[in-house]
Every structure is written in C-alpha cells, then in structure tokens.
Amino acid sequence: MREQTIMASSVDEVEIQKHNDLMDSWWSLDGALGVLLLFNRVRIPFMAEELVSSGKKLTANSLKGKKVLEVGCGGGIFTEEFAKLGAEVTGVDPSPLLIALAKEHSKVDERVAANKPTYLNTTIEDHSKQFPNHYDAVVASEVVEHVANIDVFLESCVAALKPGGKMFITSPNRTRLAQFFAMVMGALTVIPMHLMTYSKFRKLDEISAILKRNNCRVDKVKGLFYLPFMNKVFSNL
Numbered sequence: 001m002r003e004q005t006i007m008a009s010s011v012d013e014v015e016i017q018k019h020n021d022l023m024d025s026w027w028s029l030d031g032a033l034g035v036l037l038l039f040n041r042v043r044i045p046f047m048a049e050e051l052v053s054s055g056k057k058l059t060a061n062s063l064k065g066k067k068v069l070e071v072g073c074g075g076g077i078f079t080e081e082f083a084k085l086g087a088e089v090t091g092v093d094p095s096p097l098l099i100a101l102a103k104e105h106s107k108v109d110e111r112v113a114a115n116k117p118t119y120l121n122t123t124i125e126d127h128s129k130q131f132p133n134h135y136d137a138v139v140a141s142e143v144v145e146h147v148a149n150i151d152v153f154l155e156s157c158v159a160a161l162k163p164g165g166k167m168f169i170t171s172p173n174r175t176r177l178a179q180f181f182a183m184v185m186g187a188l189t190v191i192p193m194h195l196m197t198y199s200k201f202r203k204l205d206e207i208s209a210i211l212k213r214n215n216c217r218v219d220k221v222k223g224l225f226y227l228p229f230m231n232k233v234f235s236n237l
C-alpha cells in the first residue's frame, strides 16, 4: 500500500491547465484569483506569527533565517509576501507557465527583487526527494482541492519538512455552504465555475487523518469566509 502511494503522482494535468488558463489575469485584483490577494491580508500575518511567535509588527526581517517552501505557488501571490518578510522562500509548481510568470513578477516589487524567491517547475514528490527534512515551514494554500492524490501530496510535503517544522494548509471545506459561496456565488462574479470541483474539496478530518498518519499533530484550525459579491474575507485568524 505504501509503495503504491509513493509511486503515484499528485498532479492532475486537467487542474494544471485550468490554472494556466488564468495566467493573464493571475495578479489582477479583479481577476478570478484576485481572492488570493485578499487572502494574503489574513493568511500572511497568521502564518508569519505562527513561525516566529514575536507578537511584534512584521518587518522585512521578521522571517530572516526561515526556510519556507510554498507548494503550488502559481504566479507567486503568496510566495512574494514571505520574501518581503525576509524568508528564504522557494516556490514549486507543476506548471512551467506559472513558474515563468512568478519569476517574471518577482522583478516588479523591489522588496521581492532584493530577496528573490527560488522558483522551480517541479512536483512536490520530486522536490521532497531532493530536499528531505529541509524546510522550517511548508505551505500548501488553496492547492489540496486540485491534486490527483492527496495522500501522496501531503506525504511528500511532510517529507520536505525539518523535524519539528510547521505545515500550513488552506483549503475550502467540503460543505454545501462552501460550495455555494466559492462555486455558485463565485461563478456569478469572476471565479470560473469549473475551476473547483466540489467532490475534490476535503473535510478537515480527512486532512487531519492523513497528517496524523505522517506523524504530524494538528495544532490549530481556523476559519475563513469569503463573500464574492462584497469581495470581502472574514476570519477568526
């Protein structure tokens, strides 16, 4: 069983193509992925504080010395923010087009250009074999609902973590409420209906069970609520 898991790929090419199709509007606040820019306002301070526990205002040095891997980085919306906070950040994505976009975009903001992320067009399966036990933190934000095999995906993410490192996962819950807001209301605004597949949404206990099988303890669970028409995010982070 374990061998089968290791042999399988986490990548679903149809999902990669769906994201490639959004390349031109990736960084647009009004585009289909503009919501990721909104998410940054809550996910970045939360994760950064979890990593350094300083209680202080975040600065360009807050994450200095921290090696962080973002898996499924796309065009770099999350990755760039951690670079601005001083992390040594690597972004991997199976899409060569999105990695090219991320590299190009890392020249735009001088704070990012001064601490450029390393962007690699690879899978987490391959990357974790090359860099086992390497990162202080691994981030998989809005990705697990797109992978072909979540067991392989999470097992590989954990393999890239240093012992005692932290893993951050964000993903829509498999509830009818999340389906209604993310998919139905989303489709009435800018998010293409086919971008997400309800049956691929994961329940918290499913993700927790896989993490536990990989010797991880779930520390914190937080909620985030996106209202497409108002383009607002509410959270208890």
Ligand SMILES: C[S@@+](CC[C@H](N)C(=O)[O-])C[C@H]1O[C@@H](n2cnc3c(N)ncnc32)[C@H](O)[C@@H]1O
Binding pocket: 010, 011, 012, 015, 016, 019, 036, 071, 072, 073, 074, 075, 076, 077, 078, 092, 093, 094, 095, 098, 123, 124, 140, 141, 142, 143, 146, 147, 148, 153
């Ligand atoms: C919704 S985007 C999220 C981008 C980024 N994580 C963020 O939050 O700003 C999903 C990304 O996951 C990538 N992806 C899909 N399947 C993947 C897999 N099996 N392994 C790694 N990345 C994957 C896609 O290419 C796309 O860039």
